[in-house]
Amino acid sequence: xxxxxxxxxPGRWRMVGIALAxxxxxxxxxxxxxxxEASALAATATFSSAFVGSLARSMxxxxxxxxxxxxxGLPTGVFASVYAFPLRRLLLALLALPLxxxxxxxxxxxxxxxxxxxxxxxxxxxGFAGTVLTFALFGTPLVMFITLASARSIxxxxxxxxxxxxxxxxxxxxxxxxxxxxxxxxxxxxxxxxLSDPGPGQILGYSGVASEILVSLAAQYDFxxxxxxxxxxxxxxxxxxxxxxxxxxxxxxxxxxxxxxxFAPLARxxxxxxxGPVLFTALxxxxxxxxxxxxxxxxxxxxxxxxxxxxxxxxxGNTFSYAAGASALATMxxxxxxxxxxxxxxxxxxxxxxxxxxxxxxxxxxxxGLIQLAGASSAQLDPVLRGPFTVSLALALRxxxxxxxxxxxxxxxxxxSWAAAAVHGVxxxxxxxxxxxxxxxxxxxxxxxxxxxxxxxxxxxxLLLHPPGKGSLPLAIFTVMANAPEALVGALCLAYVGGxxxxxxxxxxxxxxxxxxx
Amino acid sequence: MTALVQVQDLRKSYDGHLVFQSxxxxxxxGQHLALLGPSGCGKSTLLRLVAGLDMPTEGQxxxxxxxxxxxxxxxxxxxxxxxxxxxxxxxxxPTLNALDNVLLGMARVPLDKCGRRAQxxxxxxICKIDALARxxxxxxxxxQQQRVALARALTVRPRLLLLDEPFSSLDLPLxxxxxxxxxxxxxxxxxxxxxxxxxxAEAKALCSHALVLEDxxxxxxxPWTELMGSPASKTLRAFART
Numbered sequence: 001x002x003x004x005x006x007x008x009x010p011g012r013w014r015m016v017g018i019a020l021a022x023x024x025x026x027x028x029x030x031x032x033x034x035x036x037e038a039s040a041l042a043a044t045a046t047f048s049s050a051f052v053g054s055l056a057r058s059m060x061x062x063x064x065x066x067x068x069x070x071x072x073g074l075p076t077g078v079f080a081s082v083y084a085f086p087l088r089r090l091l092l093a094l095l096a097l098p099l100x101x102x103x104x105x106x107x108x109x110x111x112x113x114x115x116x117x118x119x120x121x122x123x124x125x126x127g128f129a130g131t132v133l134t135f136a137l138f139g140t141p142l143v144m145f146i147t148l149a150s151a152r153s154i155x156x157x158x159x160x161x162x163x164x165x166x167x168x169x170x171x172x173x174x175x176x177x178x179x180x181x182x183x184x185x186x187x188x189x190x191x192x193x194x195l196s197d198p199g200p201g202q203i204l205g206y207s208g209v210a211s212e213i214l215v216s217l218a219a220q221y222d223f224x225x226x227x228x229x230x231x232x233x234x235x236x237x238x239x240x241x242x243x244x245x246x247x248x249x250x251x252x253x254x255x256x257x258x259x260x261x262x263f264a265p266l267a268r269x270x271x272x273x274x275x276g277p278v279l280f281t282a283l284x285x286x287x288x289x290x291x292x293x294x295x296x297x298x299x300x301x302x303x304x305x306x307x308x309x310x311x312x313x314x315x316x317g318n319t320f321s322y323a324a325g326a327s328a329l330a331t332m333x334x335x336x337x338x339x340x341x342x343x344x345x346x347x348x349x350x351x352x353x354x355x356x357x358x359x360x361x362x363x364x365x366x367x368x369g370l371i372q373l374a375g376a377s378s379a380q381l382d383p384v385l386r387g388p389f390t391v392s393l394a395l396a397l398r399x400x401x402x403x404x405x406x407x408x409x410x411x412x413x414x415x416x417s418w419a420a421a422a423v424h425g426v427x428x429x430x431x432x433x434x435x436x437x438x439x440x441x442x443x444x445x446x447x448x449x450x451x452x453x454x455x456x457x458x459x460x461x462x463l464l465l466h467p468p469g470k471g472s473l474p475l476a477i478f479t480v481m482a483n484a485p486e487a488l489v490g491a492l493c494l495a496y497v498g499g500x501x502x503x504x505x506x507x508x509x510x511x512x513x514x515x516x517x518x
Numbered sequence: 519m520t521a522l523v524q525v526q527d528l529r530k531s532y533d534g535h536l537v538f539q540s541x542x543x544x545x546x547x548g549q550h551l552a553l554l555g556p557s558g559c560g561k562s563t564l565l566r567l568v569a570g571l572d573m574p575t576e577g578q579x580x581x582x583x584x585x586x587x588x589x590x591x592x593x594x595x596x597x598x599x600x601x602x603x604x605x606x607x608x609x610x611x612p613t614l615n616a617l618d619n620v621l622l623g624m625a626r627v628p629l630d631k632c633g634r635r636a637q638x639x640x641x642x643x644i645c646k647i648d649a650l651a652r653x654x655x656x657x658x659x660x661x662q663q664q665r666v667a668l669a670r671a672l673t674v675r676p677r678l679l680l681l682d683e684p685f686s687s688l689d690l691p692l693x694x695x696x697x698x699x700x701x702x703x704x705x706x707x708x709x710x711x712x713x714x715x716x717x718x719a720e721a722k723a724l725c726s727h728a729l730v731l732e733d734x735x736x737x738x739x740x741p742w743t744e745l746m747g748s749p750a751s752k753t754l755r756a757f758a759r760t
Binding site: 155157158160161162163164165166167168170174178 | 566569571595596597598601602603605606607608609610611613622623624625626670674
């Protein structure tokens, strides 16, 4: 019998498990690299001026997104972490919506809004400014929520000490400085993620490097060029992402461990009760209502409900099966990795560095790797490498870091009951079945739901890997947006946002019910 | 003697759950008062009300003759009350070094940067941690952290020092050493002390007076000599038996 103490003890199996998990996650990318001809690999250093130009445009956008996201997301996150105000929970839940909606849908909304108001091509809603604005709609809530989470880990007495020393203003400054590194690094991560996202730039007339890769593959059918460009982009992402991951991982690793902190109750006051709703409603208008107004305005002229419903009906099954498959696979891989990392701070840091980098890598890298693998494999592997499962697999390998982080957090907060169980001779299997699995399930379920939503929002992998006639709803919107009537595109976008809002609402209600019960 | 703190008919409840009621006492300038009672009796809550970090459900609180808190209102903000506090978990910022933690407490001191720094260096000297000024607080021992927290409180030269079980996690020799040092410092700097503790021995070593909170009310209040003569509370009766 293996004692359940094995679960908490250090061992070589932990490092082997972590290495294996990352090997699986990076297998398609590694396949792409190893199968590329040496000459093609060498040619990654030489590019057309179009590619270099698009890379420079992407970098400019990324830098601006970092700036906007941190400048807006940091103070609002601190405000939300310290003060109670009317509708706080609802407004925060709604602000999570842009994180679950593909960025190209927000871009479509802004583009439609620009046309509705007949604004020029160099207005705030198009070109560089429009692209930055669209990505900032995602980056700002991301920084805000990370800031909120970091600031909530500051203890009540630390806040009281700052309050005693210099009042609310001093407290606010202190918290801003305390959480600044985590917020700024999250902002950089958001910037890095924009490099791999082709949608907004392509729609708003400021195409970046990710669009260039899509064009190479989907329009010019030049796999070698697309692979070369993708590998180069991955190199850029790694150069920027590695220092960020190395700096962010130790903070995340200690943040994920359980701590004996008395959370500060949210402060109330007349001024914040007035300011809070105004501030967060303004943010909501900018991040959610503005793109939404774009989809809605053509719908006032005509509402092609039948066509939209047909399109939704045609793609709903695929969307659901890709998301469900991805969330199941990603959750298994993520939980496995978290179990291997255990409570060791060193292994958590190593794992988090890897997870941050995997998450930041261009999704096209894995997708192109899978295409390459499919081309080189026998027909027997078609169900794995050429079917709907391939799409789920690619999405799972991209989003498993989310499940791993959720599971690490949950494992970090387990009580030392294993020690008592080990003394009483409880076996590892019995401990796992009765204690560990139920404990982890409460983290795995929300992680699976979140991964399903994120996987649904991903377009790059689905576009490159979906079997003919088996596109998802976002892909259908992405492919018809240039040619279909505005009203149909608007109706499809609305259907997507409505679905995401519905799921978010269910999650929000579940959270409220859970917090009331506990 | 002038009353620095006057507490009148104070009552506190959270979500309908009564913590304490009818609490009245005075704390005079230079006096050292211990707030005693079992865990959960509301000692720390009372201290937070004095600090202005929380508001009373009923009653009034006066500091230096000025009404600072009344029913559901904090009239004078915590940082304007000219007091300092040492928290049970010390509330140091682990990312800052000892000196920066001390400087952090001086946000309201009306001095320029140099003046503030000079004043900030004085308290660590008194608390014997000046050699540790550049060390991150997380890298200090518990006793050293305790001294940094004390230095942070003393550096603003408060008239009233609130201590929320500051010695609870220390071993006996270190606790005795710190209590003796704090006693000397308070006398030297003419600081009024309000100490929250559940340990009567600790309270007796530092304070001349004690107030015992039990079952949501003040059970007894007065100088140690009087209280120990005929203890009325469970807390002091148990202490007298030992």
